[in-house]
Amino acid sequence: MRIPRDLHPVAWWTWALGLAVGTSFTTNPFLLALLLGAITLTVLTCRSDQPWARSFRLYVWLGVVLVVVRIGFRVLLGGDVPGHVLFTLPSVALPDWVAGIDLLGPFTREELLAATYEGLRLSTLVIAVGAANALANPKRLMKSLPPALYEIGTAMTVAINVLPQLADSAARVRAAQQLRGGAEGRVRGLRRLLVPVLEDAFERSLALAAGMDARGYGRSGAATPAQRRTTGALMVAGLLGVVVGVYAFLDASAPQVLALPMLLGGTLVALAGFVSAGRRVERTRYRPDRWRPAEVVVALSGIATGAGLWAVQRWDVDVAHPGVLGVPALSPLAVVAVLVAVLPVWVAPPPLTAHSRERSREAVSVA
Template identity: 60%
Template sequence: MRRRLATLANARLPRDLHPVAWWLWALGLATAASFTTNPYLLLLLIGVACLAVAARRSAQPWADSFRIYLWLGVAIVAIRVLFRILLGGGDGGRVLLHLPSIPLPHWTLGLRLLGPVTQESLLAGLYDGLRLAAIVICVGSANALANPKRLLRSVPPALYEIGSALVVAVTVLPQLADSVRRVRAAQLLRGGETGRVRGLRRLMVPVLEDSLERSLALAAGMDTRGYGRTAGATARERRTTGGLMLLGLGAVCAGVYGGLDQTTPAWLGRPMLVLGVLVSAVAIRQAGRRVVRTRYRPDRWRWPELVVAASGVAVGAAGWWISQHQLQVAYPSLTVAPTLSALALLAIAAAVVGALCSPRPLGGSA
């Protein structure tokens, strides 16, 4: 009993949480955001992501990239509302601003520039932009909390080459944030032009060059260490693995098509999708046997990882259920104030509790 209690207590010691747990948590929040246009629920999801990053981010360079995702979310909302105004503010509803209408040629399928701006059209643009911004910010929280290099070690062996490319792509934005900090500090020491236009030009060129060089250095380092190196395989094994992969991919495509098209037979939907996933899993496992690699101190899943991942899955499932059974909460009308249900508040609480159950990172800011 004492040993078990000591194990549970040691799991809460300062350490880096498993990166897959953070990604499952963030993808659960992003899934819930994709199933709703309720601004209150979307703002709560964004707030949870910001709270998790503020409480559990580390001192590593990728933790500073979250502010870039926040500004990107603000830009998405502003551009979405601006396009609503430029491409016609709507015909029906409460008019807030009268702008001259500029007709376009007939081949634009009824589009026009400007026109009267209605309250409903602005709210529709705001809700849609806020949903996309929430998805981007939730994914950005995973990028700021999870260690991308440790994430590469958790990729299945068969997907190691794809995982290496994804890790390089994911680390570009964190490396960009770190490069901005270092280049700005170097320029302050050197002095020189400080104007907005000229200062931005002096900043962007070395920042882009430095971030690209560091990402390429990461790729070269992984290649030197033999990431994704495969062992020999017979022609029969390669044909079997390739055939299973193609069969699974075809079954997944057929299952997705059957689920989107209601006129197709019932067996072409979920059963075919499940069959495709199972066949693809067998093919990935078969292909993974050809990848030769070793692991030094592999990451272990403990109870904080399970709680964080389970909370993300629960939030995503709750968002899907609300979109199917509580339409007024998931997709509020543009003429009345949005509302929240008890299930939505419980989902937000589960996301907060799951994030705070994670241990503090080593050398973190919290």
């Protein structure tokens, strides 16, 4: 019987980012639907009962809104995809300086499919990030960051903690208003719910930031001006090297000698800057999180999904980007690459919940 515990937050974020990277390589609706199923199954199985775990539903609704908005923009701006006309709206003439853009007009089935595919891909990206936010403890994630990224990590923790706090605040405010009674109805109920929820969520996030600042998070030790200048120069030089290397990779006309050498050199210089900056940050850790086999397998499953879908895009373009003129096809490599993402359901330990804590206390009392 596996002992309930929280998985390392970096493992969950690595898994989710691997799925997000893989999502960016395909517009196949069947593969995207499989990815959404894998993400949803993993979240429902592995999330705890903490406040941030309740935010996944908000990300799902946000994904639905993104698909609807993407289709709405396609209807509004029109397109040049020929095909079967579903309906025709009165077209609006635009001046010559916006040539190439049509407002309204005929809307075809192919345009609907193209907008749905694109919206579904963006929605899957957002839901993958929401899964990481629902599965990983944001406070433990900040504790696991390198010392050089501690100040950035504090701001990032507060930022990603807003939406989970929003879900928790909505549940508490709704329960309080039901006990208090009052005006009912969708519009009035929304007005009574929205302001207290936003106020409570931001106040709790700011309280978290103030608490971290009071405990010395991100405080740097003594450093001479020369050390600060050296660290800044290493950071800027590393960033420039990475930018030049990525540009050389993306631009086929750029000299290839600038691609890999500049990317590797910029990465090494940036790492040196991180190490130099990390030496000035004074902090202690109480019970640091350890990487165990479960964390390694969960992280590798997300990386394998991203790498597998990249291979599908490179060697089987018709499966990765099927178009809108025919039924999308699947391949064994694509299906296996997506199904690997479900490994955390069986590999990750059971999450810590109120029920599991009660059972642990009962087992200790019996022993």
